[in-house]
Amino acid sequence: MSGRCQVAIIGAGVVGAAIARDLSRYDLDTVLIEAHADPGEESSKGNSALMCSGVDVPAGTLERRLVQRGYARYRVEAPVLGLPIRKVGAILLAWTADEVAVLECELALGREHGFENIALLTADEIYRRWPNFAPGIACGLHLPDEAIVDPFSTVYAYCLDATENGAAFRRRWPVERVERNAAGWVLHNGGERIAASFVINAGGIRADLVDRMAGFQHFTIRPRRGQYLVLDKSARAIHDIIAMPTPLPGYRGILIAPTIFGNVLVGPTAENVEDREDRCVTAEGLAQLRQAMAKMVPKLADQPVNTIFAGMRPATEFSDYQIIPRYEDNWLTVAGIRSTGLSASLGIAEHVANLLIPRVFDAGRKEHATAIRVPDLSETSIRPWQDGARIASDPAYAEMLCHCERISLGEVRDALAAQLAPRTLSALKRRTRAMFGRCQGFYCGARLQSMFEAHEQSLGQRG
């Protein structure tokens, strides 16, 4: 699997995949390289799944600009890709006079920067609209444009779109060594090589290591772990807005947010950890999450927890994004996309494309793009089992495999047969939502695994 290309993108997280998608619209020979078996295996799978408008990102930063642009693009482009987006709104809660002052200041700043519809709500108004908030709130800043999305399908859709439009995708291709040559760079993985005129490092949690391989040392990744718990769908009757405390500088706090799949998510904690692989959930972390529930929505305390997990934010010593073009070196670093990567992904991709074209590559825009669509996995979409015509034409959509999430045999079969098919069981879960429910596979896990294995075996037989 050696080869050469014009642009090699290292890392198929949400950022690398979005860049590959944007570059695939140009007459450019692009390859997207992923160390893991499937796209989106690192920070892109363990986050709050929010699409932020940018209002709570510090003004004047690159992050603010790219989040705003990313949000605007996502709202237009996601529906075309089949990706769900639900504008549920957010509320920042204040309990003390100091916090009220912070929110008043945020309101003024936000309005000044064109976020017209944000508003300060009185406690009475808050309790009237959301009676399940704990007593004691002084006021809240309502951000009606904040939305929830499907983080897993987003990465998949970007990758699928990129590859359908000509980009190559190399999975299980960890870059072990890079080497400069006259034409640019040669990336090594065991005996395989990829030669590229230009390299984009979208290495996420390991972006600093990738930069160091090429001899660049501008920043260090300071992994910040975020623990979460996911409540069962019954919690949704109690809570349906993104709620968070008044933010402290540099930390948004633990939020309680609905998910696009119909659950309620609580998290993240913010812990600086040494080991960037240390995605452990801790007793202390869980205690913090329970405390946040008790403080904001105590009724949620009795709700069953479906799962607990931790994600890793690829923060650096700098507060802003580290998007560093090194034109003379044919290298561009896209790093430090701490916690807004999903929201900013399309903004970052556009920004990167503008840095490269026409300055590095005077590539023309392709006349036609192949449109792709991924299955809408959101709770509010019309699920295949609800679609009489679809069931009639193929009864496999009426045979439930995962009962908690109501995922049919037909959907799992389709996911395995799709382009860029999942190559791990956990990727299959993310692609279909099967095993994501309250039983976490007690019922469907074995069947899903045997379907997955049968598929892997058939791939093996085909070579």
Add this chain to the structure above:
Amino acid sequence: MNSLLDSEAEPDVLIVGAGPAGLAAAAALSAAGIEKILVIDRDDAPGGLPRFCPHPGFGLEYCRWPHTGPGFVARLLKTLRGRAVRIECATTLLSLRDGPLAEIVGPRAGLRLLSPRAVILATGIRESNRGNLLIPGGRAESGIMTTGQLQRLAALKARLPNYLRSLVVVGTDHVAFSAILTARHLRLSVKALIGEEDRVMSYAPLAWLARACGIEVATGTRTQSIATAGGRVRAIEVADARGEREIGCDAILFSGKWLPEVAFLCGSPVEIDQRTNGPVIDQAMRTTCSGVFAAGNVLHGVESSGWCAVEGARVGASVERYLRGEMDGAQGQAEFARSSEIDFIVPQRWDDQLTHLDPKIRIPVTLRVANDLHKRRLVLLTDQSEIPLSRRQAFLRQRRAAVDFNNIGGLGAQRRALITFA
């Protein structure tokens, strides 16, 4: 009976779940001459959980001698041969409304709304998983699961990753010992059984046997955390009175901590008991939705398969009486309160009009205590009387205490009685 799904004909009785309770209910109903019985099950074959337990110990209360899990299922299915019962697998109950109206979906049924005269909920239980139990630690691609999942993997002959060789079972009730047998079948060595309680929740001799096989049975031991390395389980971290320690293993099975399978009842008129997490029923096994009955493990975790089948037979008889117009579909209004020593009581409600029901029709009052009690006598306190329910005896945690009382009369004008210990 093909007409049940293929035409407009409605079943008279819809039984949800083809495990021991559902199949025994179907057998009882059809033996009594009720026709048009439809049993749906979401799995691809009937039998429920015993299907995946190929070892002895099943059906004892229902049959004369014990069977293996699959053997008991075969026995139940044999009874139904030639009867007016249709079993439709791979078919799911989506929702239930007043009527009763039941929305189902399946490859042969399609998506449709049934309006049977009676519905029997026999959907059983599942085990709590790591997330439900909030056990911290790392994540693993495979190697952290429930016993049920492992047993299904074994039944489907799915390939386990080669690196899975040893496992630790969290829990000490019957299913934990069943897990040992499944693990042996899969050539996994069981290193330990870990239980928080100060004794084994299953029968003591099973623990002696396990120890004789070199398996550590650690009681009074809390599961603290799961240690992982490179996406694999490395060890389980536990703590007891002597302190904390690690037990190295490649897989961790969470067993027991049963939860009734009632997700489809969310938003339905069937009231759920916060203690059992199952439907609230009265002695005739009627739920709060008229015409909807419930039996078996969906009522509370966990009873043996034989006991569930006996309950299935009882609910069948109760539904027959209802269909013949001899009993109302609405639940009794009186209710039992429990003292704090009691974890839960089933049935939760009582119908004063049905105090002399044939024991074949009604469910005995079954309760579980929160902690082991010795030499205590159970009593029923109404505003008028104190009725002894048991002799002085031991009540053990996680063991069924079934009290068969029928002649207590009504629960008095307060329509409320306290079950407590004297």
